[in-house]
Amino acid sequence: MTPAADHVPLRAQLDTLTTEAFRSDLADIDRLPTLEIAKIMNGEDATVPTAVASRLPQIAAAIDATAARMSRGGRLIYAGAGTAGRLGVLDASECPPTFNTAPTEVVGLIAGGQPAMVTSVEGAEDSKQLATEDLDALVLTEADTVVGISASGRTPYAIGAVEHARARGALTIGLSCNADSALGAAAEHGIEIVVGPELLTGSTRLKAGTAQKLVLNMLSTITMIRLGKTYGNLMVDVRSSNEKLRARSRRIVSLATGASDEEIEAALTATDGQVKNAILTILGGVDGPTASALLTDSHGHLRAALDTARKTG
The missing domain is CATH 1.10.8.1080 (Helicase, Ruva Protein; domain 3)
Incomplete structure (x- = not known):
């Protein structure tokens, strides 16, 4: 079988994903004035909060379940590849200075490890086994919450993390940007924020990335509110490190x-x-x-x- 033929099944899968859909109305976007492109992009971005709003009940349920586990000493663990993984690491890294959490309390796992934060680690996202190994290194418990993050909802690393965590009795959340995703089906709490095709075909660091960032903001922030890390809207657990x-x-x-x-x-x-x-x-x-x-x-x-x-x- 030729290399080209090997990729036919994957191409067929991508053809079914909203996040990979081609926008024929934007086929000549490179010919437009910069201001016009900026207006189009801004208009696309403005649709994201509405997509998030349509899933608020699911988000709230996931937050309440997460807070219940964390109140028993559990951890919030994000797992993703590429942009999704970086967003998880970003959200986790901001919790210690904002809420005075221990560095081990909110954890971001990215396929390929630390090097993948700044460069592509080939093949890492395709490995469920790698996700299992990364979670085993954390000694997962039933009090933990694992959030698999994947724009497509089909990334093996994110799905593998959720499947392994669920088998270990941990709470699982699947955050994706396509309906009826494999990731959503694998998790107890599937959160699917359907933002539609991207301005640049398949560039899911755009609307999908924005949607993921908004949901992760909610997951960590509201969980911390539920855990008593705030007084009203004041960050009373802020760490005075500088x-x-x-x-x-x-x-x-x-x-x-x-x-x-x-x-x-x-x-x-x-x-x-x-x-x-x-x-x-x-x-x-x-x-x-x-x-x-x-x-x-x-x-x-x-x-x-x-x-x-x-x-x-």
Whole structure:
């Protein structure tokens, strides 16, 4: 069989995918003025939030299930190849500074490992076995959540990750951009954001990538809200690892309490710079050690700790 013939089945598969569809109305886009191309691209991008909105019930259900597992000590693990994998790694890497999670609490796996973040690792996305090995290295548990990410919904690495995780009793989510995808079928929670054909045929870093980023933002952010990592819309678990974040910490305490600069500095000093604890000392009228104990008892939920402080104060 010739190499060309070997690729016929794959071509036939791609022909069925919305994300790979050819837009004949854009066949002459390279002849248009730059501003006109920008307007077309912007119009295409504007359709993505609507596609995400149509799947909000599925997204919310997946978030609630994820938060329930993580409240038992589980981890949120993303697994994808190429752009999808990079988006997972990006979302995971932003959780420690934003929500003070441990680096091992939200994890991004990309087919081919770290080198694949900046260059293509040939064949990595085609291996279910590689996904199994990557998850086994993390010693997967039933408390974990594994999110397979694939624009096409047919990437073996993402499907393999979900299949292996589900067999191990972990919660599984499949995020794709085609309806009736193999990835969605493999996961307990299938989230299929159908954004339609891309501006450039098959370039799924565009609308599909934007859709995936929006959903991953929701998965991590709302899960952290459910876990008590925020107070209202304030990031009270922010990690003060540099001067910008230290300034943000002081501002968050100010917004939450309305206290004077002197009170805020004293509270942050008494709590080793922990924003949530500092807010509790001011609003709850307790000292640093008591604030820490109350937050431990409330599993990190500031509102619950405040209620207890006010009732016993």
